[in-house]
Amino acid sequence: METVVIFFIAISLFVVRAEILTDSMSRNPEYDNKNVHPTKTLTTLNFRSLLQCATFCRSNINCKAVFYNLGNSFCQLLSACLDPADIIGKQDSQGWIYYEFKKQKCNQWHNFNQHQYKLDRVPRNFTASQVFCSSLNEASYIIEVNSQDENDWLVNLTKDICGSSGEYWINGHDEDNSGMVLWLNTRKNASYTNWYSNSPDHQYETCIVSSIDFKGEWNDISCRELRPVVCELDAI
Known part of the structure; x- marks a missing residue:
């Protein structure tokens, strides 16, 4: 019973953190596991969670998006929200998910x-x-x-x-x-x-x-x- 309770608590915390994250950043699975041109990558670091990765990105004025690897906890900071022209292939490993800062109605006048x-x-x-x-x-x-x-x-x-x-x-x-x-x-x-x-x-x-x-x-x-x-x- 304790195991079940702990599991549901963990899931609840994950959902809350995901909601906090998506207040400022949005998922775009189109770019999951993609490899981008080196000029778009600011740095790659290690964080325990996606939320920590996103928070660090917010503290960097040049960071506009992130890749986070759920398997090895690597966080890759990107200098721009990605376009198809930025993609040069696939990542060497799987598990990379892509988040970008929500665009402030960019597509309008x-x-x-x-x-x-x-x-x-x-x-x-x-x-x-x-x-x-x-x-x-x-x-x-x-x-x-x-x-x-x-x-x-x-x-x-x-x-x-x-x-x-x-x-x-x-x-x-x-x-x-x-x-x-x-x-x-x-x-x-x-x-x-x-x-x-x-x-x-x-x-x-x-x-x-x-x-x-x-x-x-x-x-x-x-x-x-x-x-x-x-x-x-x-x-x-």
Whole structure:
């Protein structure tokens, strides 16, 4: 009888802990037992429980998700909520379960300075991203960044609210590798730029991306590359 009581107490404690965990993090079994690109892994530690693993993640400003192994108690901290493009195979061992911080309504339009913004994390080339944004609304276009405040707000949207990392398209071209940017929606030269050190640095790379991990700094790349996109909509 004592054994049965202890068993039910243990189950009850597990359920309570799971409820506490899921207040801030959500399960996504799609990524269970998956191996991710090394750039997404912050560190791997050992904790006695999933709750301890998740709590440690919350204390790390760069941690957005975790893998926890129920068999060996290993806790792997991740720098971003995972996308299919982050997966490079399967883990060498089984028992890895995936949790990520709940996204704060990432998939809706967000307001800033009388404009609306929406991140889509599916990688596309530049032209396909233009088509995607216009499919959301005929007046929507790839983001055009016009100030440091707007840049910083976008970093918060993509990194902190949506849990993303890497780069996303911005709606400008640098045709002559001079650093002068022409915005494609307004057809005006940019008065604000945020180039990464020594960029632009490739004559035939006319498209531009903003790096979430480097405070929104810009880099020139080929328009054929695949990246997520932030779409922008002017206030109506």
